[in-house]
Amino acid sequence: MSDSNDAPRKPARKKVELDPRFLSYKHVWVYIEAERGEVHPVSWELLGEGRKLADQLGVDLVGVVLGPPEARTRAICEEAFHFGANRCYLVQHDALRDYRNEPYTKCLTELVDTYQPEILMLGATTLGRDLAGSVATTLATGLVADCTELVIEAESRCLASTRPTFGGSLLCTIMTQRHRPQMATVRPRVMAMPDADASRRGEVIEHAFSIVETSIITKILQFIPDDTRDKPNLPFADIIVAGGRGLKKPENFQLVWDLAKVLGAEVGASRPVVQAGWAELDRQVGQSGKTVRPKLYIAAGISGAVQHRVGMDGADVIIAINNDSNAPIFDFAHYGIVGNAMQILPALTEAFRKHLAQARKAG
Amino acid sequence: MHSVVCIKQVPDSAQIRVHPVTNTIMRQGVPAIINPYDLFALEEALRLKDRFGGTVTVITMGPPQAEVALRKCLSFGADHAILVSDRAFAGADTLATSFALSAAIGKVREDQPVDLIFTGKQTIDGDTAQVGPGIAKRLDYQLLTYVSKIVDIDFGKKEITVERRAEGGVQLLKTAVPCLITMLEGTNEMRFGDMADMFRAARYPLKVWDRVAAGIEDVAKIGLKGSPTVVGKVFAPKPRSQRAEMIEVHDNDPQDLVVTLLAKVFTRHPKIEAEIIKCAS
Numbered sequence: 001m002s003d004s005n006d007a008p009r010k011p012a013r014k015k016v017e018l019d020p021r022f023l024s025y026k027h028v029w030v031y032i033e034a035e036r037g038e039v040h041p042v043s044w045e046l047l048g049e050g051r052k053l054a055d056q057l058g059v060d061l062v063g064v065v066l067g068p069p070e071a072r073t074r075a076i077c078e079e080a081f082h083f084g085a086n087r088c089y090l091v092q093h094d095a096l097r098d099y100r101n102e103p104y105t106k107c108l109t110e111l112v113d114t115y116q117p118e119i120l121m122l123g124a125t126t127l128g129r130d131l132a133g134s135v136a137t138t139l140a141t142g143l144v145a146d147c148t149e150l151v152i153e154a155e156s157r158c159l160a161s162t163r164p165t166f167g168g169s170l171l172c173t174i175m176t177q178r179h180r181p182q183m184a185t186v187r188p189r190v191m192a193m194p195d196a197d198a199s200r201r202g203e204v205i206e207h208a209f210s211i212v213e214t215s216i217i218t219k220i221l222q223f224i225p226d227d228t229r230d231k232p233n234l235p236f237a238d239i240i241v242a243g244g245r246g247l248k249k250p251e252n253f254q255l256v257w258d259l260a261k262v263l264g265a266e267v268g269a270s271r272p273v274v275q276a277g278w279a280e281l282d283r284q285v286g287q288s289g290k291t292v293r294p295k296l297y298i299a300a301g302i303s304g305a306v307q308h309r310v311g312m313d314g315a316d317v318i319i320a321i322n323n324d325s326n327a328p329i330f331d332f333a334h335y336g337i338v339g340n341a342m343q344i345l346p347a348l349t350e351a352f353r354k355h356l357a358q359a360r361k362a363g
Numbered sequence: 364m365h366s367v368v369c370i371k372q373v374p375d376s377a378q379i380r381v382h383p384v385t386n387t388i389m390r391q392g393v394p395a396i397i398n399p400y401d402l403f404a405l406e407e408a409l410r411l412k413d414r415f416g417g418t419v420t421v422i423t424m425g426p427p428q429a430e431v432a433l434r435k436c437l438s439f440g441a442d443h444a445i446l447v448s449d450r451a452f453a454g455a456d457t458l459a460t461s462f463a464l465s466a467a468i469g470k471v472r473e474d475q476p477v478d479l480i481f482t483g484k485q486t487i488d489g490d491t492a493q494v495g496p497g498i499a500k501r502l503d504y505q506l507l508t509y510v511s512k513i514v515d516i517d518f519g520k521k522e523i524t525v526e527r528r529a530e531g532g533v534q535l536l537k538t539a540v541p542c543l544i545t546m547l548e549g550t551n552e553m554r555f556g557d558m559a560d561m562f563r564a565a566r567y568p569l570k571v572w573d574r575v576a577a578g579i580e581d582v583a584k585i586g587l588k589g590s591p592t593v594v595g596k597v598f599a600p601k602p603r604s605q606r607a608e609m610i611e612v613h614d615n616d617p618q619d620l621v622v623t624l625l626a627k628v629f630t631r632h633p634k635i636e637a638e639i640i641k642c643a644s
């Protein structure tokens with residue numbers, strides 16, 4: 001995408017000839033990101049999205065699985081079939097045990113050159129961005145980062161990738177017309193998680209990749225896993241109560257915690273709250289924080305700036321509490337309460353407590 | 364030791380407004396700043412210079428106004444600054460940008476070998492995190508993204524050890540110098556430049572390189588021509604079809620209002636009630 005310069009560019013011309021070398025490029029690929037045998041859920045979300053694209057194009061949906069020579073690596077292919085892939089390329093090699101840029105870039109580039117996909121998608125995780133940027137440069141093709149919408153343009157059969165730009169103030173649609181594959185990354189939780197169907201099967205194609213460890217310059221001395229105990233996992237929370245600067249004082253942020261406790265919810269925060277130290281960085285929702293997709297998002301004292309919105313407007317139901325009836329959050333929340341959060345939050349906590357007590361008695 | 368730091372001048376996106384009718388960015392009065400993520404890269408390079416000696420060169424590809432950003436870097440303590448600027452670069456996507464920057468760094472290397480290249484994690488306007496990896500691949504440098512700490516450099520063996528933020532943990536990596544590091548945010552804090560550096564920054568004879576000076580012959584690889592991605596539509600996020608359903612507070616009685624809200628939410632979205640009962644138990 002345009003990044004050095006944003007002078008208005010001519011809109012994409014309609015009729016663009018694809019370089020004949022790329023005519024044989026076919027099928028939609030999703031890179032299945034696995035570390036230490038754990039698949040990142042974003043890969044399944046991408047398979048869900050990829051299924052739609054592949055069906056529209058009338059081609060196969062292919063999972064790419066790289067990992068060490070272990071039963072677990074192969075088992076990942078089966079899981080990919082459950083989530084919608086009909087084929088997997090499987091590469092097993094000791095050099096692919098832990099993620100390192102060099103062997104992974106070489107391997108994925110080699111697969112692309114050999115089997116020639118039309119579209120290649122990766123999760124916009126630390127791993128996915130590292131790998132996607134390297135592979136796209138090596139192949140000299142286009143890569144669109146952090147897409148929020150992917151569609152096939154009917155006429156050209158090109159992938160039209162929409163992404164936020166200028167921190168979410170605007171959206172733009174970007175296409176790679178003359179190069180293949182068309183590459184895109186998508187942040188976790190932006191796309192919906194598809195349902196797994198354990199009866200689905202597919203074809204595994206093993207690819208022999210040769211590399212010698214001594215030729216790889218970067219070595220992993222140690223992996224220090226994050227301490228995930230008591231760590232919030234906002235992206236996968238079903239209910240989130242979030243607070244913003246409208247809460248005025250760090251003490252008042254406790255009101256968010258109180259409501260969250262009653263609901264069994266996670267606590268989220270806007271950026272100013274995180275910067276002021278009222279909440280940890282892991283709780284920041286938005287463009288430079290986490291993307292969330294809860295069933296219920298309650299926002300108290302949050303204005304609803306685009307940078308916050310892009311992280312949470314995939315929630316099924318949004319309830320906003322704000323004392324300014326013109327706050328932008330009311331433009332996209334489902335239910336709005338104009339009032340003082342310091343009064344509404346405790347009242348909500350109390351009401352939910354009572355309701356739940358009754359529901360429990362009844363059930 | 365010689366570090367090259369890639370920085371970009373960007374509009375302060377916190378102050379950007381979109382024109383409600385034309386859907387274009389209103390730039391008037393929006394200050395240009397150094398991409399905030401790049402300051403972590405610059406500070407890290409300056410710290411290495413404090414520890415091991417050497418020089419720090421900052422480089423940017425951008426319009427002539429980007430000179431201001433480079434002088435700011437000099438005032439923080441960078442030794443040299445290069446502005447890569449040519450109309451032919453206009454419209455570059457990340458592939459074309461990384462090509463131009465790697466060519467220019469190639470030129471820098473002719474004068475003095477480069478041990479480390481630093482970039483920020485990402486920019487706040489382009490926001491892609493692709494330019495760093497792109498430069499590394501083009502120069503065939505080892506790539507270390509999301510580095511949170513430089514643990515050690517062994518100049519004798521030409522080896523560097525870093526901590527890198529990975530999914531679910533931190534990798535301790537050892538690799539060869541030269542390499543390219545994209546620095547994670549929040550890992551350090553930019554220093555205040557001292558008086559001497561401020562004066563030097565003001566007088567410093569900035570190097571301005573056009574395409575030819577940057578060693579680029581093939582114009583098909585830069586600017587719009589060298590960019591495989593094509594920007595089509597640009598538009599504002601669409602509002603939901605309906606504004607929020609507002610629930611009135613009567614006589615300052617939040618209790619009443621909350622009851623109304625709960626009744627609505629739970630009758631219309633029975634799944635949410637079930638979810639809460641599940642989560643709360």
Ligand SMILES: Cc1cc2nc3c(=O)[nH]c(=O)nc-3n(C[C@H](O)[C@H](O)[C@H](O)COP(=O)(O)OP(=O)(O)OC[C@H]3O[C@@H](n4cnc5c(N)ncnc54)[C@H](O)[C@@H]3O)c2cc1C
Nearest residue numbers: 244245246270271286287288289301302303307323341377
């Ligand atoms: C590059 C970039 C990235 C960013 N990334 C993020 C991000 O990831 N996440 C994020 O959240 N922001 C992000 N921001 C910041 C974003 O632009 C906004 O500044 C921020 O979201 C505002 O937070 P807020 O709503 O808590 O505060 P404010 O905008 O100050 O809003 C406070 C709200 O509280 C209301 N209020 C005041 N008193 C009360 C009361 N007593 N009861 C109820 N309501 C009250 C006010 O009416 C107001 O609407 C980013 C900005 C930039 C430039």
Ligand SMILES: Nc1ncnc2c1ncn2[C@@H]1O[C@H](COP(=O)(O)O)[C@@H](O)[C@H]1O
Nearest residue numbers: 369424482483485486489491492493494
């Ligand atoms: N025009 C540019 N000039 C110099 N460095 C740049 C430029 N664009 C991007 N970079 C560097 O590459 C990093 C990633 O940028 P981006 O891929 O745009 O998110 C930035 O943090 C900068 O360090």
